[in-house]
Amino acid sequence: MSSEFGKLLKISVFGQSHGRAIGVNIDGLPAGEAIDMEELNAFMARRKPGKSPLSTARKEADTPVFLSGVENGVTCGFPLCAVIENSDQHSSDYNNLRDTPRPGHADYTAAVRWEGHADMRGGGHFSGRLTAPLCIAGGIARQILARRGIFVGAHLAAVAGIEDTPFPLHPTAELFDAVAAKAFPVLDDGAGERMQSAILTARQEGDSVGGIIECAVIGLPAGLGTPMFDGMENRLAAALFGIPAVKGVEFGAGFAAAALRGSENNDPFVMEDGRVAAAANRAGGILGGITTGMPVTFRLAVKPTPSISRPQRTVSLSRKEEAELVIHGRHDPCIAHRAVPVAEAVAAAVVLDVLLEHHKI
Structure with missing residues (x-):
């Protein structure tokens, strides 16, 4: 099923x-x-829309209602189902997109795949709105992991070419909490101000910008995962690409490793507090699909929001001719900053699934 991931922990x-x-x-x-509901709601609020000019003006409470799987605030072993009611839709803003698909969006491919029957109002099932349920699952997983000394954190590493300070070699749970508490999720507030200015400038110009998210998982033991097609990188990447607008995933040094010599990229093993560690963690905490015990680190490339107010070239599907599209409605000038907790949520869910598979929980 395309909207489901996980092996022992199945999330749909x-x-x-x-x-x-x-x-x-x-x-x-x-x-x-x-399940600490107050903590879960605070986590959900980090991606909630309508909080500032940096995001869409759509206002949603995003408060989950649990239909099953939880009794007196504790998981009961049965499948958990939670819903979030939609309340602030402006569907008429999307009427023209049935015939003139947005460049850079799934309007066209969905029309082909489902022969015009797909509900693409607001982006339909492809919308960033679907990351809210992901944050329910990931928010619960984060709490379960934290009780085992495993923590997940992320920050906005770059927007419009403006870079934040990267995570240190050994990030801490306290650092994750400090970033999560900020209105704009960066380590360097000065860089964050420049990023916000670039986002607002793009909005004023009827345009949008993309960004890069850096995420880390700390506290994982060495030895989790398998080689080849089902390793830790594979499991994470497959789920992370399910986040709308993600177009690239890299681990550790990632693509930068291709420009290095082996003597530069090979990460010396050292002893730290009686444990084997990697001196620079260029592998991102994973070798051969198996965790090394170092922080698992990865970055996500988030594309600019396709819905911009500038006139764009497209086609009329009914007339079979080129056309001009002007998009109306409320849209994010940048989705990357709201996707930071989503990256954490997906990573936490995948890690919990792998730990369950290894009988570590």
Whole structure:
């Protein structure tokens, strides 16, 4: 099923951006795990729209309603189902997109795949709105992991070519919390101000900008994962590419490693506090698909939002001719900063699934 991921922890996302509700089914959660609803709602609020001029003006409470799987705030072992009702849709803004698909968006491919029957109001099932249910699942997974000393954190590494300070070699849970508490998720607030200025400038010019997210998982033991096609990188990348607008994933040094010599890229093994460690962690905490015990680090490339107010070239599907498209409505000038907690959520869910598979939880 295309909207499901996980092996023992199966997570399935459902709904459309302008439908009655969106939600998530989670099968395989261990029983007896308390869910701190206040903490979960605070995590959900980090990606919520309508909080500033940096995002869409659409206002949604994004408060999950649990239909099953939780009793008295504790998981009961049965499949968990949670929904979020949609309340602030302006569907008429999308009427013209049925015939004139947005460049850079799934309007055209969805029309071909489902022969014009796909509900693409607000982006339909392809919308960033569907990341809210992902944050329910990932927010719960983060709490379960934290009780085992495993923490996930992320920050906005770059926007419009403006770079934040990268994570240190050994990021801490306290650093993750400090970034998460900020209105704009960066380590260097000065860089964050320049990023915000670039986003607002793009909005004023009827345009949008993309960004890069850096995420890290700390506290993982060495030895998790398998080689070849089902390794830790494979599992993470497959799920991370399910986040709308993600067009690239790299681990550790990533593409930069291709410009290095082996003597530069090979990461010396050293002893730290009686444990084997890597001196620079250029492998991103994974070798041969298996964790090394170092922080697992990766970056996501998030494309600019396709919905911009500048006139764009497209086609009329009914007339079979080229046309001009002017998009109306409320859209994000940059989606990357709101996707930071989504990256954390997906990473936490995948890591929890792998730990369950290895009988570590």
